[in-house]
Amino acid sequence: MAEPFNAVQERIPADLMTMAGIGKQLLHWQQMSRFCSRCGGQPHQLANSWGKKCADCGSEQFPHIHPCAIVLIRRDDQLLLIRKPEWAPGRYGLVAGFLDVGESLEECAIRETQEETGIEIKNVRYVTSQCWPFPSQLMAGFVADYAGGSIQVDGNEVEDARWFTIGSLPNLPAQRSIARFLIDSYTRID
Template identity: 60%
Template sequence: MPPLPSFYESTLHLPFNRAALDGRLLLSTPDQAVGMDGAHWVLLRGTDVLMTAPSAGEPVWPRTGDPAFAELPCQHAVFLGSWDGQPLYAARLPRQFEAPAGFSLHNLLATTPSLDGAQLSLGGLAHQILHWERNSRFCSGCGGELRHLPGEWGKTCVACQYAHFPHIHPCIIVLVRRAGEVLLTRKREWPAGRYSLVAGFVEFGECLEETVAREVLEETGVRVKNVRYVGSQSWPFPSQLMAGFVADYDGGEVRVEEKELEDARWFPLTDLPTLPPQRSIARYLLDHFIDLRTQPANGV
């Protein structure tokens, strides 16, 4: 299987964005469900997705009728539309599930993915939809049962008629720079030696640029200026939209917010630590910033 690109010209084609599906998905809604004969299945155990493991060739989605498919413990199947012209469903697998002979599990968040961009993106989309389905069974207003709206991913309460729609949580992620250096941060749970960028959720009443300034100041004690939007990435783990920015240093000494981070520091471009994988908007921002330093005419 060809690896993911080592460099993306646009955030649009990053994994987990719908454009990365390469036109193979026709998304529909659960009320449009068709028969399961010959259907493709996205089967998830947490962030692991189950694929067939042919003796030769690349892993592919399991299909109704495959050997041993009927024995798989699928839970809460949801119709997603069609994949390559065939019906497409998603379902959960139990946490203790182990792949039987003929199947293999692949982590959607692996540093070096074993799936291509379209497969990662479909797995991420299914993960996000199954999260919405599991967490939207009852009305947050009155506790009544929710049912799907025709032709929508939204739902309506059978008791109070209030309409609910999928929750997408906006976040910012920002590359802060000064002459020859970038500000990188590290969380305790990350792989040893890996650093990334300041990121955080948008709060009540904030625009995205305000969130950038607040998050950088809160987490690192650094002030920023010249905040510029670059691009975005869907991050369906479980339901974020990452808005990427570049900003310039405007003062302050690094002071690590230890509730959020293990470390934060300035790194020279000539001595960078282990960086996020290419599948992330964090790496996109870093790669394009380094290109900006070496090839100023390219821009960001």
């Protein structure tokens, strides 16, 4: 029986999930690279690579991977969590978003936090990263401290944002997500 592939399939063994993620990302790349984005010509697969070379203009292209920053924000014994309308009922997660042109990942984390919650952050520190094949992101995970401001959400992209005390966290992202790893790491260490 076919099932949708997504990040909450915790029944699938981790190594199989990794393989499936690679396959999903490569299928996406094949779909997105059927024509040369420079001249519209016909690309051919390069040997020993997932890249392609255009038969007409010669330009080479490789699978597009989109960097995102995801950030755990701390204030004393509290975490700032957000909720998006499309998430499972009651589930809260972390601020995250796509890297913009000209930004560092740290700047991306600061901007996304400001845009999604109205909060200013400081001490933005890199923790770890995760391939996120939905369809082709690389999530760079950060931890940051509250610097100022009060919560403001737009009500569209972000439905709710609030401070949760570590002892009473809501329904959280799936175990294998970088969001959950960041939350668990922080709440375990402190």
